[in-house]
Amino acid sequence: xxxxxxxxxxxxxxxxxxxxxxxxxxxxxxxxxxxxxxxxxxxxxxxxxxxxxxxxxxxxxxxxxxxxxxxxxxxxxxxxxxxxxxxxxxxxxxxxxxxxxxxxxxxxxxxxxxxxxxxxxxxxxxxxxxxxxxxxxxxxxxxxxxxxxxxxxxxxxxxxxxxxxxxxxxxxxxxxxxxxxxxxxxxxxxxxxxxxxxxxxxxxxxxxxxxxxxxxxxxxxxxxxxxxxxxxxxxxxxxxxxxxxxxxxxxxxxxxx
Amino acid sequence: xxxxxxxxxxxxxxxxxxxxxxxxxxxxxxxxxxxxxxxxxxxxxxxxxxxxxxxxxxxxxxxxxxxxxxxxxxxxxxxxxxxxxxxxxxxxxxxxxxxxxxxxxxxxxxxxxxxxxxxxxxxxxxxxxxxxxxxxxxxxxxxxxxxxxxxxxxxxxxxxxxxxxxxxxxxxxxxxxxxxxxxxxxxxxxxxxxxxxxxxxxxxxxxxxxxxxxxxxxxxxxxxxxxxxxxxxxxxxxxxxxxxxxxxxxxxxxxxxxxxxxxxxxxxxxxxxxxxxxxxxxxxxxxxxxxxxxxxxxxxxxxxxxxxxxxxxxxxx
Ligand SMILES: Nc1ncnc2c1ncn2[C@@H]1O[C@H](COP(=O)(O)OP(=O)(O)O)[C@@H](O)[C@H]1O
Ligand SMILES: [Mg+2]
Numbered sequence: 001x002x003x004x005x006x007x008x009x010x011x012x013x014x015x016x017x018x019x020x021x022x023x024x025x026x027x028x029x030x031x032x033x034x035x036x037x038x039x040x041x042x043x044x045x046x047x048x049x050x051x052x053x054x055x056x057x058x059x060x061x062x063x064x065x066x067x068x069x070x071x072x073x074x075x076x077x078x079x080x081x082x083x084x085x086x087x088x089x090x091x092x093x094x095x096x097x098x099x100x101x102x103x104x105x106x107x108x109x110x111x112x113x114x115x116x117x118x119x120x121x122x123x124x125x126x127x128x129x130x131x132x133x134x135x136x137x138x139x140x141x142x143x144x145x146x147x148x149x150x151x152x153x154x155x156x157x158x159x160x161x162x163x164x165x166x167x168x169x170x171x172x173x174x175x176x177x178x179x180x181x182x183x184x185x186x187x188x189x190x191x192x193x194x195x196x197x198x199x200x201x202x203x204x205x206x207x208x209x210x211x212x213x214x215x216x217x218x219x220x221x222x223x224x225x226x227x228x229x230x231x232x233x234x235x236x237x238x239x240x241x242x243x244x245x246x247x248x249x250x251x252x253x254x255x256x257x
Numbered sequence: 258x259x260x261x262x263x264x265x266x267x268x269x270x271x272x273x274x275x276x277x278x279x280x281x282x283x284x285x286x287x288x289x290x291x292x293x294x295x296x297x298x299x300x301x302x303x304x305x306x307x308x309x310x311x312x313x314x315x316x317x318x319x320x321x322x323x324x325x326x327x328x329x330x331x332x333x334x335x336x337x338x339x340x341x342x343x344x345x346x347x348x349x350x351x352x353x354x355x356x357x358x359x360x361x362x363x364x365x366x367x368x369x370x371x372x373x374x375x376x377x378x379x380x381x382x383x384x385x386x387x388x389x390x391x392x393x394x395x396x397x398x399x400x401x402x403x404x405x406x407x408x409x410x411x412x413x414x415x416x417x418x419x420x421x422x423x424x425x426x427x428x429x430x431x432x433x434x435x436x437x438x439x440x441x442x443x444x445x446x447x448x449x450x451x452x453x454x455x456x457x458x459x460x461x462x463x464x465x466x467x468x469x470x471x472x473x474x475x476x477x478x479x480x481x482x483x484x485x486x487x488x489x490x491x492x493x494x495x496x497x498x499x500x501x502x503x504x505x506x507x508x509x510x511x512x513x514x515x516x517x518x519x520x521x522x523x524x525x526x527x528x529x530x531x532x533x534x535x536x537x538x539x540x541x542x543x544x545x546x547x548x549x550x551x552x553x554x555x556x557x558x559x560x561x562x563x564x565x566x567x568x569x570x571x572x573x574x
Contacts, residue, residue: 055453086458094455104450108468118454121464163450170454 006033008174008205009054013063016049023049025229026063031174031207031222036200038216038237039209041226042252047209050226051176054207055096056089067096067174094122097167101179103159105151111138111162112147115169123170130169137165141195157188161195168199175199177208211256217241225249316516320507321523329503330524336420336499337486343425344485345478348432353462355437366433373430379491382423386416386495420492428485435477439470472543479536483529490525500524 009031016024023046031037039047052058053065056073065072072092074081084092106114115134119125125133138144141161151159160180167175177196181189193215200206200219210216216223216237223237227248233240244250306312320326355366373381398404443466451461490501500521508517 057449057452090452090455090457093453096453098450098453100446100450102446104444104446106447106450106465106469117464118456121460122455166454 007031007066008033008035008068009207010066011050011054011063012065014050014053014060014065015062016046016053016058016060023229024053024060027226027229027231029224029231029234031205033173033205034203035221036204036206036208036219038220038223039207039226040211040213040216040223040252040256041232045226046229047226048178051098051178051207051209054174054176055093055098057098067092090122094170095173097170097172097175099160099163099167099175099177099180101182103151103156103163103183105159105163105166107151110148110150111143111154111165114151114162115166118166119169134165134169137168138162140168140198141165142191155188156184157191160184160192164192164195164199173205175204175206177206177210179209179211181210181212213241213253213256225252227252311515312519313513313516316511316513317519317523320517320520323507325503325507326500326520326524329498329500330528332498333486333489333500334528336417336424336489336492336497337482339421340424340428340489341482341485343421344428344432344481347425347429348434348436349467351429351433352436352440355433356440370430370433373427378423378427378488379494381427382419382492382495385419385422388419416492416495416497419495420489420497424485424489424492428481431481432478435474435481436470439472439474440466442473443469475539475543476536479532479539483532483536486528486532487525 007030011027011029014024014027027050041047049058053060054067054072059073070092073084073089075084106117109117112134115137116130119130120127135144135147138147141164143158143161146154146158154162181192184192193212197219220237222234223240224234225232225240232246232248240249241253244253351366351369354362357363396404396407447465447469448461451465489499492499493502493505496502504517504521508514
């Protein structure tokens, strides 16, 4: 077990409801620095919702969510919890990169502009500095020659790689991936997984929602199986995938393989 | 292309060659007949109008570039620009308020739109013009307390400012709906991606959402500008010296109503046509990134049609 300071994400009894339906029914887990955690589970089990709670795209109803010992969305002062304002939440999100299933690149900007946008607007980097770094990030995801293409001129796999570069431009210490390859044609999945594998090798802390069991087994340090808003079981990918203890895990794994 | 080339060049060139099919087009006799009838009617009417001695074409010519008319046209143009500026700014503010989390602001915005869209513009113009009758003084100071400066409403709300208020505030209500539909048309994933990068709500609106909403907002706004240009003629009721007012002033002296109204129509038509061309180019610019190929400009189209007269070499594509 690593020490507390090396814990990047800590969730304690996280609950979340949409109206009457409770989507997260008490999630407890923790992610250490450099860990790649794969989150798997059937559709509708609350994986995306949990990921979105970590960077406050959704607000939680009960429990605590910490990133680097900072309570997300709230501040503990004089024994009470105060909700953070827009600017403070935005500050917390700077260190957390997110990659979406549908890429969500800004269509009115070129690949380069997409990557430069947040460093210039949020980190107040100079244009020259931001551009230099954006170019090196695009090179890192293998798209140095597509810097001036608009998203509509790129394939799905290329768009997702730009999206990863865009998130990395904020120098995050945690990356969240929400089914990054689910919207891709099968032949384009590999190029995105390769980039993610490279990130993992460089020691990035990552939470990856995925149906790619090969990736989970090969790159993941831990695997969490969620169903119906709870963590059903977790462990090393080899253990959970090799000898699942729960019937729900077994039946799910039977379907995706 | 002859059949022999098709056979000799084989499969690879078939696609290229088949684009140049020279088929005999389907005959459409009905279409020809209708066109002929329409053309005849048009010529007949135009000839009657043009040759009518009472049309006084000389009067039209005399007044087309008369200084008063040109000044009136100038007023019409800047009134259009200024009212639209007020309308667009007001519309953005109203739309943002309407979509805010604050229920009070949402309701205020709704109330504004309800009032300003629910009453005729002509009535609103007269309302602003005669405002001085109910509120003779406007002052700056502490409510129910001392007043620091005071203005005579009659002097503050001149004909021109009544026109600007009337046209601009009314336009803001319509622009608010246009801006709102533009903002809601932008996929939620865009704001989410922007927020996830650490951009604040304001940055997200300014850098990500509004630029994309513009594509949806610009075409109807272009129509609003064109419509505003024509609507400014309404302010002739409060005697703002714009194009129609100037024209009316002339024909009230020489009683040449139709020739002078023809002058007005000529200028309105010209201005609207120029604006339509501008709108076309704006739409093109803001369509950027949304499609792989931009539509050709009218200029490119002319060049293109000249080019296609000459048979293009096959390797060209
Ligand atoms: N914004 C929302 N409003 C209402 N219900 C939602 C919303 N987002 C997700 N849900 C519901 O929450 C449940 C979990 O969704 P999600 O977290 O997307 O699951 P997963 O990513 O595991 O497929 C689903 O039943 C979904 O319909
Ligand atoms: Mg999901």
